[in-house]
Amino acid sequence: MxxxxxxxxxxxxxxxxxxxxxxxxxxxxxxxxxxxxxxxxxxxxxxxxxxxxxxxxxxxxxxxxxxxxxxxxxxxxxxxxxxxxxxxxxxxxxxxxxxxEPSPGREAVLAALNGVLGDRLLETGNPLAQAMELRHAGRRLPLENRPLLHQRLGPATPHLIVLLHGLCMNDTQWQRNGHDHGAFLAQALGATPVYLRYNSGLHTSTNGREFARQLEVLVAQWPVPLASITLIGHSMGGLVARAACEEGRQADHRWRPLLRHLVFLGTPHQGAPLERAGHGVDVLLASTPFTAPFTRLGQLRSAGITDLRHGHVRDADWQGRERFGSSADHREPLPLPEGVACFTVAATLAPQRGLLADRLTGDGLVPLRSALGQHDDPRHRLVFARESQRTVHRTGHLELLSSPVVAEQLRAWLAPAVVEA
Structure with missing residues (x-):
């Protein structure tokens, strides 16, 4: 046929x-x-x-x-x-x-392209460069049009949850294997979920600054008085959330005091080894005059990807330095935001914890220590309360988005705070 x-x-x-x-x-x-x-x-x-x-x-x-x-x-x-x-x-x-409407397949390809080349697409004015958007129910929230914004939000609640996707992904990919943490928490907690879509090829600090600005506009136009805001970041999205928190603090944004909880799912707080391996390939290719020209191919990777080498969050972490130069960690220490309940979920493909599994396995992309904020240098260590950490086994990086264990942990962490608010 x-x-x-x-x-x-x-x-x-x-x-x-x-x-x-x-x-x-x-x-x-x-x-x-x-x-x-x-x-x-x-x-x-x-x-x-x-x-x-x-x-x-x-x-x-x-x-x-x-x-x-x-x-x-x-x-x-x-x-x-x-x-x-x-x-x-x-x-x-x-x-x-x-x-x-564009198909999910097309949207996924554009998200991946922006993750790899997003900074170059923006610099050259290429129409494929994605603009940042806050979205609800699969549609952009028009921050410039209050009546239409209220119409698209529908019956909003006093509890706002914003979900931030990871590298090479978009907001539609929170829906995985029939599950969406945002929709699940909306039903379980009576909250309103909003999803951030951004060009993950840009510097984390650049995206964090723009997200903080757009969130400020959204909060000013929220249909009902807001009692609490929760940010949930998967992978790179957690770094963008931290960058936005710092920007909101410095700019004295009105949404910042409303932020009650900050949740990280597989976030590479201390960097991802794959990007460090990529830098090692750059160094190796540059070692001889005959292979040096090929370093240009490796250096096509975006600013967002190179920020993952050590988990850059602020402008000072990368400004004034060659992105493909030194492999040293030049970050300025940035602790978790004060006055916010911070939680982290780390995943490992291993069936149980162990020294070798913790160091080498992780979730396939992010090591356990990085996701838990651990670092040999105390200045860079992120301090999560013991009850605010969760390690899930036999779980990969993307499976964090659909894990029933993770979903129940999120509800357990966030429910008491929502009731209190």
């Missing part, structure tokens, strides 16, 4: 015509970058032969340099030509009023 061809509307749920221009821009930049890598290797060989280099590091000289420059020019010309052609064609094929 011949499979049915998908309709145009079905295809547009995954790839919108408006995405094509952004894709052309991205491919053009990638091609130019690959040309640069090839020329860098070429010049490394020429250096050994005593042949002249170009005017810029990693560029070839003479006729060879002119050829590479010509290839770059043709690449840019083709890119501009495709841009012009698409600008002419898109109005004839793109009719947003007929298209359904």
């Amino acid at each position: 011949t499979p049915l061809k998908p309709t145009r509307e079905a295809l547009l749920r995954h790839v919108r015509p408006a995405d094509l221009k952004a894709a052309v821009q991205l491919v053009t930049q990638a091609t130019t970058g690959a040309i640069g890598v090839a020329e860098g290797v070429h010049q490394a060989v020429r250096n050994r032969l005593g042949l002249p280099a170009g005017l810029e590091p990693g560029r070839t000289g003479g006729l060879t340099g002119q050829i590479y420059q010509g290839i770059r020019g043709v690449t840019q010309l083709v890119g501009h030509g495709l841009d012009s052609a698409l600008a002419t064609l898109l109005p004839m094929v793109d009719d947003p009023t007929r298209h359904p």
